[in-house]
Amino acid sequence: MAYNLESLVQILDQILHPHHHHPLWLLDPNKGPQIVTLLEKARFLKDLFSESSCSAVSTGYGKQSLECRIRDAAYDAEDVLESHLSENSFKSERWELHFLPSGFGKNRRQFITSCLIIKARSKSEEHHCGVGEDLIQLKDRLTGQPSNALQVIPIVGMGGIGKTTLAQNLYDDPSVISHFDTRAWVTISQDYNKQNLQHVLLSLLSCVIGKPKDEMLGMSNDQLALCLHQALKGRRYLIILDDMWDVKPWDDTSRFFPDENNGSQIIVTTRESSVADYTGSGSSHHQMNLLKDDESWNLLHQKVFAPEDTCSPELEKVGKKIAKDCRGLPLSIHVIGGILSQAKTSQDFWSKFRIT
Template identity: 35%
Template sequence: MAFIPVKSLMTTLELQFLHPQPRVILTNKMQIMSLHEKLGHLLVFLEECEKKENICEEMEGVTKKIREVSAKAEDYIEAELLEDRLTDTALQRLVEGVEELMIQITRNTNHLVNNSNPPSRGVGGSSQGTSMVGHSEELEKVMSQLLRDGCRPRQVIAMVGMGGVGKTTFAKTIYEDSIIKSRFDLLAWTTISHEYNKRQALLDLCRCIMPMEGGDLQLQLHRILSGKRYLIIVDNIWETEAWDDIQMCFPDNNNRSRILLTTRDRRIALHATSPGEYCHEMRFLNSSEGWDLFNQKFFDKEFLKNEFETIGRNIVKKCDGLPLAIVVLAGLLSNIKESIDEWEVVEATIINNLDEQVSTIFSLSYNNLPSHLKGCLLYLGVFHKDCDIPIKKLIRLWIAEGFVGTMSPSKRLEEVGRDYLQDLIDRSLIMVQRRRFDGKIKTCKMHDTLHELCTSKAKIDENLLYLETKGSSDRFRRFIGLGDRRWLSLKVAIPAFHLVINSGKCRSILCFNLAVNCDREWYLLANSLKKLRVLDLSKINFALGMPPDITDLVFLRYLAIASSNVLNCIPLRKNWNLQTLVVAEDDNGACRLPPGIWDLPQLRVHNGSVFQNPKC
């Protein structure tokens, strides 16, 4: 994807040269502004290229050249800034070289236009969450079984079906029902995912029903559930061994407690449910239900008439009643212009094969995204499947990566980022998971099928992402070469986590701690991490101090760490670009910030709160 390096170069120009308090003051600022404008035109060009189904070899070569030149230009600028040797003359030569390349591209392709106005938003998608359609009889049957008083022993009910058929939506409808809430003393939810992690499952359940404490989570959960009538949702379980393990935490109080699980594997459902208890197969939607679900994404119901209705119904029919396919396509079509031709292209692209259908639909939706949303969507791949993603953190990561425009005077960056998030929600590519007390979105999530496709595209197609889930307890045993990949996502699963990295291109490192206790030595060796923009080590307690290779980070924009003690290892006074600083509280409840922290001109977020820098 050429968009990422182009947008990254634009953000570097904005932060280093075009900011109100620039790092480098140029004598010819207009030349940088002209380059920035031309890069904006390139984004429009790339966006139109990716919408085309078949790109000729010449155009593929052009986009590859744009990617290479943009990346090389940014690398050169940052390398010179690191050595404090960037001169006006050298920068102007670089600008002239890039502009000459753009002139050649424009002359050879005749596709670049000077008007870089973003494409208009089509007929408008609904900002409301998609509610469950159909399954009324099944819902009534399951509700009846959950609430019936005659069966006192703990009972397990299973919902079985392929990915995207609506199992989680069905379970969530039950979980949020007012009658259900009134009849059970405690309700809790956990999503197991393909890689079973008992600690995470216990944390999810405990957070639903009690304040977090230290100690044995399984013992605490078992104790709080004892004597209570509870409903537990175990979503997306993949292995019988995982069920056998987690169900030991749920006591049988002989008081009509219930467990509702969802799975793709009927064998797991039959294994978990006792004889005589329900094991429900989630059916596909019929044509009427599919059309009703499709309609939910459109504000203007009158629009879906005549030719558009005919094409729309044909598209829904090709989805074979699979809800995920229907809502993603509806999200796509609600955001493209009112064009019969474009709707017909979508109709012709959909194939009657469920195994390939969702992948095809995801590609259609992705290619139709505005360029600024493509990077935002792919970046979700750094988060692990089935995890709740805090939107404040996500938006600030987007800002740090340069996906959120920094030149708009009318809106704060966080507001623009929320608009981007809502756009992806409207397109049914992201789901709202939790809301705050005031109704605003707190966390979001990707459907696991879409997450797999997103991760695959970021890893394989775009060569952006590297997922590391192993690590080593030996300092030099686990070696990974990132090549040109920009994002490294670490799943820390052992207390002493050691990794050797070979990369000069890495821009983001995010750690997700799944170890029971990770406060022992943590070792990271890398030949160069000086160009990092994002470093999230908030889940790691460094017993022996910060690894030496990740302390001199002058381009860092987002830093999250577990303790302010670690700040003593990082010369923050050099971090001119630092925008977000997240530090967990120290033992005494205070967060001690180093001297000079307020001298950083772009620091705007600390401990999750947006504040006014007194120096600004």
Template identity: 45%
Template sequence: MKTSAEAQLQRKVSSTHAGSLTSSSTVKESMMVGFDDVQLQLLDWLTGGNRNRQIIPITGMGGIGKTTLARHIFEHALVKQHFDICAWTTISQTYNVRETLREILYQVSGDSRDDFSDENELGEKLHKCLWGRRYIIILDDMWSVEVWYKMRFFFPDYNDGSRVIVTTRLSNLATELTNSNSIGMRFLDDVCSWSLFSKTVFGDEGFPLHLEEIGKKIVGKCKGLPLSIAVVGGLLAKSELTPKYWEHIEENISSIVNSENDEYCLRVLKLSYDHLPAYLKPCFLYMGMFEEDKAIRVPELMRLWVSEGFLKPIINKSSKTIAKEYLRELVDRNLILVHKLGAVGNIKYCKMHDLLRDLSFQEAEKQRFYYVLGQHCPRGINSQHRIVIPRSTSAMTVRDAMETMSSRARSFICDDDTVSQLPDFRFLRTLSTYKYSGEYLDENVFQMVNLRYLSARFRERFQIPSSISLLWNLHTLIVYCRVGEPPVEIWKMHQLKHVEFNDVGMYLPDPRSGHSDVMMENLETLKGVIDFNLNEEVVKRIPNIQKLRIIYMDKVMERVKFLSYLQCLSKLESLTCLIYNGSDDEYLQSISFPHSLKKLYLGGLTFHLEEILEKIGSLPLLEKLTLNCGQFGRRSWEIVEGQFPSLKYLRLWRCWNMECWTLVGSCLPRLEQLHLSYMELLEEFPSEIGEIPTLKSIQLEYCSESAAVSLKKIVEEQEELQGDPSFHVEVTLSNVSQELQSLATPNFRVVKG
């Protein structure tokens, strides 16, 4: 019986180890490309001078190469020489602490007994075997920090430089395991992707020239994911070497990747979906309805999640806060990719890798979560609750679909401009449309009393009807049309949270005085209002406004006093104010900002900036400031100590006449990004700029060459002091002299615009 148990455990350890090291039967086991720098860093951490036991997480999405990297480290000659004991075990989602400890103990001591009374006795035996010996343990594919908490006491910290490597798809789990060294796996760049593909298909042989062009197209569609490249390469390695066949692979690469080797790719990635908590699954599935490679605006995505009812209410938390937490969780699980960050570090745009999008699409299809209209209209579309019409869907398909849709639909999202009629969607909650007929919407849409989200673009002039007030559930209203004006009844829509008009703006009528039922206590965003009549009556009706975008076009100076009421909006965090046709400095004197302000954009300015910058500099929470136009009457700008205490991003664009810029004392202590455009008269940067510890980047566009040279001197000073400055400079000029070009370095880029 003992011999049988030993054999069974040995087979289990061997199969687990082999299964975690090979990604596909088509992939050579030793294949690793593009991570040489990461491997060197990891080897340095493993064999470096730190004597404490260290945990080193390796994080990234499924198929990105975490296990492959760990395997190469595990088998590296330096590691085997440095450590007395090397052991590997796979944790997986359904972990068993007892079996995991047995696997490690067997590799450490050869002991395969199964007569331990409990986990503690087994763990104590492992602890004794590890004590006094330098060890490295690989815990592959960890999904929960609890398993580490249950086992950590059995891995002694003998001050001998032992290490534990954990591979996980959960970035937030890495922060729970350690606050020091960790590795985040990145996608392969074009060069490394091509190298991996070439080696997978042809090994050390040369790549045939007649297949190179189509081969690069195939690699491009893999989007830098090693798993995808390896699966496609493995298939082509055993296929016919003809351009025609490879073109077939390129045209059908998504379906081929997901079907090759028993849908191996999707099975690997599906583990991430299966491990999602129930409240995140609909948010993930929803991502599949966006077009491939689409950069998704995060605020829009979160508003859609809210309207679809995906968010689980939490006491004392707004829906926006909950949506941000959901998004962060999906990012931490490497299911959503951050595409673009905002100036102060917020996620502005996100994306999905094609394979993850395919996964969400397939799972959504299985669960009838939504239906994306293809080239053929299905008979069962009349039972679909969420319907998506992608851009460029044929007019005939759209027409046929409209005839079969019923009122059961809850969501209708259309990016196509071929739809002119909608069925009777009486239960519709989400409606996002593109270039619809205003006449049709006037007659039908505003009878959909269940609508929560309405986003519409109109082909022609459109007047929002007074019947809009019947939409008593509406919390998001986005209207883009050539000319229009909302009715006064809009002030009665208590549930509205987000109201947005087109960039040229709309006139918002004044609320009727004496009406006590027009408080819009839920309104947080109001964008695109022309000559907004800010007065005491209006301010008290929007007490919780957080984001405001207003445009002043009128020359009548009696409207100037409106800007003084901004300070009454005590919860305002983001303000965009465009002022045109206002050449009088009375605008400047009347503006008063609330201390809650975090982001400020002032555009179209013609007045002197010195006085208004004193007001702005005193705002305690301001993180982002953009000034578009305006002029410095005294031709200089002096920032004194204590000003701009929280500012992270500063941009000046066409702010005329500034010749001299000085910093006095400790100012701009948190500045991270500085961006100056078309400031031709500025001759020199203050040297104190280089001493700001948080500074990361300076962008100089179409300014003077002397200003650029002064920046170079600041960079050189910091290089002498620090070795490598914390910030980088990029200079863009129409004409770049040879002298300036000769100054270019990795930290000082010069670009011809």
């Protein structure tokens, strides 16, 4: 747990203070306060957890309560990072997180001396197991709808389960691209308020008309909304509203999406069932479930090993235990896979790496 917290602290610190020779992250100014708050919370919990000699923490309820707080903070961070990555992923390259541990010792806590590297990879490599079945189902809903009425499809699931990744794969799928006349994506985020409406409108309009956002900053929200509505009229569109925490953003924007009975679709990703109920068209929810144990291991294996590599039965046994410890969360498996892919593929090392 201490190692996971240290890793989280390093990720957040890298985002806020990228090395001047390697500006690894493009930080959205709107997300700065969120990430600062998360960094402070993660540092506090890391320090508190390290004081495990304290009886209130080291035994019983105290430790369980602390671990719950850590888990909640991690889920918050996953959502912020997921949405932060999604906004930068529509450039020429995507970014994959890797941890390069150094100074391994017998004690797992020594693993916290690590550095973060980010490796670019092409969009074609983004698809992974754990998304495949969901992707097939939603592609069919998007491109094979018998009704032409405007459909709103909420993707619902807990933080880190892969809602944004699934939406990205749909957004970039060639059959989906060819089915719609235009597409647009915006990440809403937890701290949405009326002042953020301009960001939402600018992001959507920029996607639809292909004009840089900074060239439209002088327009009022009413002007942006009118332009967006006019740009969408007469076209079959796909809109992705990512990371919606409450219904306010929907109330502010839904009237700008014309319903012309032409097969247009809107996808909303959210962890809140109440948001899905409010925005969805009838019984249209797509519930994302945790990965099964075999799916978790397949994903971890894919992250750690190249296609031509083999995994010994002994290593596979330990690896399956590690994958199970990730509790079915794809984002956790990606992070752990990044660590293991840079480490020694030995049963002895992997056994010490068990997550607790």
